[in-house]
Amino acid sequence: MAEGRRLSFAGRPDSVIPPGGEIWSDPIAMPLTRGADLTVSLYLPAADMVQTGHPGARGTNFFTEGDQLLARHWPNATPVTRWYAISDIEVDGEGTEASVVAIGDSITDGFGVTSYRNTRWSDVLAQRLRLAPSTRGIGVLNAGIGGNRILLDGLGPNLVARFDRDVIARTGVRWAILLEGVNDLGSLSREGPRPPERHAALVRQITDAYRQLAQRAHAHGIRVFGGTITPFTGNDYYRPDAAIEADRQAVNxxxxxxxxxxxVIDFDKLLRDPAHPERLLPDYDSGDHLHPSENGYRVMGQAVPLALFRASRSGAGRSLPDRPAD
Known part of the structure; x- marks a missing residue:
């Protein structure tokens, strides 16, 4: 374990975060290698009634009693597979250039990956960016929330509501990869058969939201890459029927x-079974017929062309190959 550094806030050792707000610590200087893991310790003098958290940590955090901020060992610590309070870690230094935000639902959050292996599709993309000399200064921010929807709140605020906070307000963001909509479609299918006008309205609302989000990003100089919605026929939770599959095809x-x-990054074409295009290819299916397997996440991360992060805005709207060469 490396030597820890104590954070300060406007020179003070503590701070109060207003409800719903964010604060930055004072910057600290410390050597980091690209892709390194960091541990952040917090001391809360009293338990909060409501605590912000992220259940999809894909790693373990620990609770213990007392101020243990600089302790090297935590006896009797209680493990929990969530993140709390931390919004992001911003890195600035020689070689850092810009960031890309991967924003979406549980497929971006990495549901199903093995903890500590960093095998989300965004992790695979981040590793590829680090290894290529022309993109090694570009970082990846994962803004996936399990169960997230474009139009309605769920486990977190809807995408339209959180887009400014999670994309536009992040420091140094020049690109965003948007992959979301399956939960909006699935929520309708859980209601059972619905009249055609409900389906048409949902497709229109989703696509109208895409337009709004792209316009907002462009107003701040951020390019947005759209990911097609991947198949989910056969999923027992959403139970999509032919009408929902038609909606997915219309949105895509x-x-x-x-x-x-x-x-456009065609994740649908990449992951679908050619013999049954409404379903995930078995090798890319985690088993629930909704979330990709780790192999599926790997090919998703490999399919994002690194040339996107060197291109100009002139290529708006073009579709990209399934497995492009770097």
Whole structure:
């Protein structure tokens, strides 16, 4: 374990975070290697009634009693597989250039990956960026929330509500990869058969939201790449029928052809079973017919062309190959 550094806030050792707010610590200087893991320790003098957290940590954190901020060992610590309070860690130094935000639902959050292996599709992309000399100064921010929807709140605020906070307000962001909509579609299918006008309204609302988000990002100089919604027929939770599959196809057609996005990453085409395109390919299916397997996440991360992060805005709306060479 490396030597720890004590954070300060405007020169003070503590701070109060207003409800719903964010604060930055004072910057600290410490040597880091690209892709390194960091441990952040917090001391809360009293338990909060409501605590912000992220259940999809894919790693273990620990609770213990007392001020143990600089302790090297925590006897009798209680493990918990969540993150609390920390919004992000910002790194600035020689070689850092810009960031790309991967924003979406549990597929971006990495549901199903093995803890500590860093095998989300965004992790695979981040590793590829680090290894390529022309992109090694670009960082990846994972803004996935399990169960997230574009239009309605769920385990977290809806995408339209959180987009400014999680994309536009992040420091140094120049690109965003948006992969979301399966939970909006699935929520309708859980209601059982619905009239055609409900399906048409949902497709229109999703695609209208895409337009809004792309326009907001472009107003701040951020390019947005649209990811097509992956298959989920056979999932026992959502139980999508033919009408929902038609909605998914309609939304994906919009993503591919409307010219709203600066580029299109066709995750649907990448992961679907050619013999049954409404379903995930078995090798890329975690088993629930909704979330990719770790092999599926790997090919997703490999399919994002690194050329996107060197290109100009002139290629808006073009579709990209399934497995492009770097």
């Amino acid at each position: 057609h919009f993503i591919r052809t409307a010219g709203v996005f600066d580029a």
